[in-house]
Amino acid sequence: MSQPVPMVEVWRGELLESFHTGHAVVCDESGQIVESWGDPDQLIYPRSSCKMIQALPLLESGAADRAGLKPEQLALACASHSGNAIHTDRVQSWLSDLGLTDDALRCGTQWPQPQEVEHAMVRAGQTPCQYHNNCSGKHTGFLTLAKDMKAGPEYIDPDHPVQRAVKDAFERATGEDTPGFGIDGCSAPNFQTTVLGLARAMARFAAAPEGSAEARLREAMMLHPDLVAGEGRSCTRLMRAMRRQAAIKTGAEAVFVAILPEQKRGIALKITDGTTRASECAIAALLVRLGVLDPQHEAAQAYLNAPLLNRRNINAGVIRPATEWLNA
């Protein structure tokens, strides 16, 4: 068992003000480690980074096709969306197609992420619904599967057929028996795996043949980077910059994964302190290392050399990969 390694530094002026350590694994299609930093066997919760795994039963069961789901909906099932109209309109319409309303969701309410959307709602006297929750696409996917299974409404219970199917898919994808689960921010079970297990799952998504459930989810994410997150956010910006060379996904508490179809490789990383600014920087650095992200691209620079802008937009410092991390 190895210690986590310094991955990201926060500089203010001439002083290293804060830093972030983490574990990361690059895995190939055979499930073997290509490169790793820290402890590949560290147990983690993948949180929202595993939404494409949680969506597998929806496709593998045939429920997605019986419900006529399109790539847009598959992308939303894998999304932590911002709650813009492009997300919430589609989720509401999907719920309606299922003959359901917001009440069927079990993710809880959440204000949209962009301040201008939140403020527009406030001015209109509105309060957030469950479909505004960043996980509402995943949950509508769960509801689609539950309806197809003719299962009950509490689709987030660990013993519900939907979650049993998710657990089975999760263990097949990671190649590990999960030792347990935690309750996620959206109330769904989130299964434990190692960093290696998560990277292995991503490599399987990367190597899966065209037409498979994994490939359809991977392609849907790369086709709709704006649905997977939203304007200005790391998944959207970096996927656009990579032009279908990778599908990537963030998760709470600083998990980040990448699916690299051309190389048939997967990446998983976890920043040990759970800080998103660090997982965004670290995944950008690994995507550059693997040759799928141009380090000079504006979106790459936004995470590899993120300015610390203060309240008067004065540049007071920078967030960047730890010098010794990938140069060693």
Next chain:
Amino acid sequence: MSQPVPMVEVWRGELLESFHTGHAVVCDESGQIVESWGDPDQLIYPRSSCKMIQALPLLESGAADRAGLKPEQLALACASHSGNAIHTDRVQSWLSDLGLTDDALRCGTQWPQPQEVEHAMVRAGQTPCQYHNNCSGKHTGFLTLAKDMKAGPEYIDPDHPVQRAVKDAFERATGEDTPGFGIDGCSAPNFQTTVLGLARAMARFAAAPEGSAEARLREAMMLHPDLVAGEGRSCTRLMRAMRRQAAIKTGAEAVFVAILPEQKRGIALKITDGTTRASECAIAALLVRLGVLDPQHEAAQAYLNAPLLNRRNINAGVIRPATEWLNA
């Protein structure tokens, strides 16, 4: 030079999901270390945790008394306030007393921290002013001193007489020559010190005799915990719980300090990854260890056993001090 030690753990279900390491020092009135964890000589930016040091020249120069400042204004000079009316009304009135307006401030604008205040402003068609900035009390203190000195309006320039006086006070308080400064979120220079230097400064504030500049600032903070931060925030809640046994102050990037007048001791801590949830938990643990905070008090429990509540208010885990940290 010692490595930072694990101080705070984030548990979700049965798994340690994230953790935070840090440096901390307890110092006595002679400037000696009573106890320390990690590296006392680690250089840090104290950020807003040193606002009471930055306010020293205001009192030591006599400017505060010539301007007729009351303890409320001294508390605001040391505050990172929430932007509630109790804060902004007083800052506006203070600016008016100086014959100045919001335009004289150089801290930049910031939305008030409480969502209900922000939303009320949005509904009223308002946008934030500089006096809403959490640092506006400190800046109005700088303006009070600048006016008394008959110095120019750019009071945040490192070469301005106000900041020269702040640097001098900072070096006297910490007992160290500062190796440099960074630009803070509010655009003021923030001087580097060691964790020990910051703890030493807090011990000096703790031991300073009644009527001294240090004692007046310390007393103002303890008299007005609601002005130093705001309802629901750690400085306010914990100071109320300790009933004038300590003045405490948070700083960005997870710095926290405490002034313990009865014991004539000071505390300073820095969480290395800059996460506030961890500095709040760690300072609560140290205040309990030093006997000034009842661990069973509701406010103490809010930081020693902070529930991870998800979007449906389900308790999914806990943030708590690392088991081995203070029990070793």
